[in-house]
Amino acid sequence: MKILGIAGWSGSGKTALITRLLPALRARGLRVSTIKHAHHHFDIDKPGKDSYQHRAAGAYEVLISSAKRWALMHEHIDEPEAGLDDLVARLAPVDLVLVEGFKAGNHDKIEVFRHKNGTSLLAESDAAVIAVASQDTLPGFDRPVLPLDDAAAIADFIIKHCDLTAGEKP
Numbered sequence: 001m002k003i004l005g006i007a008g009w010s011g012s013g014k015t016a017l018i019t020r021l022l023p024a025l026r027a028r029g030l031r032v033s034t035i036k037h038a039h040h041h042f043d044i045d046k047p048g049k050d051s052y053q054h055r056a057a058g059a060y061e062v063l064i065s066s067a068k069r070w071a072l073m074h075e076h077i078d079e080p081e082a083g084l085d086d087l088v089a090r091l092a093p094v095d096l097v098l099v100e101g102f103k104a105g106n107h108d109k110i111e112v113f114r115h116k117n118g119t120s121l122l123a124e125s126d127a128a129v130i131a132v133a134s135q136d137t138l139p140g141f142d143r144p145v146l147p148l149d150d151a152a153a154i155a156d157f158i159i160k161h162c163d164l165t166a167g168e169k170p
Contacts, residue, residue, distance in 0.1 A: 001088065001091070001093060001094055001096070002095065002096045002097070002163075003084075003088060003096075003097045003099060003107050003108075004096065004097070004108055004109070004110065004158060004161075004162060005099040005100075005102060005105065005107050005108065005109035005110070005128075006018055006098055006099065006100050006109070006110055006112060007100075007101070007103040007111050007126075007129065008111050008112035009117060009119040012112040012113060012114055012117060012119070014100050014101075014112050015036075015100060017112055017133060017148065017151070017154070018034060018100055020151035021098065021151050021154060021155055021158070023151075024151040024152050024154075024155035025096065025155050025158070028155065028159065030095040030096055030159075030164060031094040031095045031096075032095065033092070033094045033096075034097070034099070034100065035084070035087050035088070035091075035097060035098075035099045035100070035102075036100045036101060037099070037100065037101025038101070039101075044073065045073060051064050051073070055075060058077075060074070060075060060077065061073065061074045072090075084102050084107065095164055096158070096162060103122060105128070106128050107128060108128055108161070109122075109128050109129050110129070110131050110132070110133055110154070110157075110158075111123050111126075111129045111131070111132045111133070112132075112134070112148065113132050113133070113136065113138075114134065114135065114136065114148075115134075115136045121138075121141075123143060129143065130143060130144075131144040131145070131146050131157060132144070132145050133145075133146045133147070133148045133154055134146075135147075135148045135149065
């Protein structure tokens with residue numbers, strides 16, 4: 001599976017870009033999964049639900065299944081946080097995995113950048129940033145600058161960079 005990060009500082013528009021890229025990539029016949037890294041505590045389960053009670057009682061993993069979806073919750077009981085490679089290994093095979101977060105990883109990344117946020121470019125110190133998606137001009141920048149609002153152009157760049165073959169529309 002090909003892995004490509006969508007990286008940037010908080011508030012840069014990473015999630016918005018991914019939500020525009022997913023339909024553009026699917027329209028080209030690609031199967032795409034995502035991994036989102038959270039820097040804070042999160043919970044997809046609710047107190048009082050059976051699955052929550054299973055976890056609270058000490059289950060190592062709880063899998064919830066219905067006719068529409070299934071979800072696996074894994075508790076890090078006396079374990080370090082899972083690395084990106086470990087998480088990718090748990091996914092079903094797809095053409096591409098888009099990763100939001102894990103900006104310190106050594107996987108290829110497209111950086112989402114906005115001057116108005118007052119942050120520096122990650123690309124200045126990260127050789128794994130292969131391009132920047134931005135509405136701003138970046139004079140003298142030595143990597144491709146992609147139009148942040150043009151998901152189709154960014155999807156085309158990803159397909160070419162990752163050497164993916166666009167398939168038939170699903």
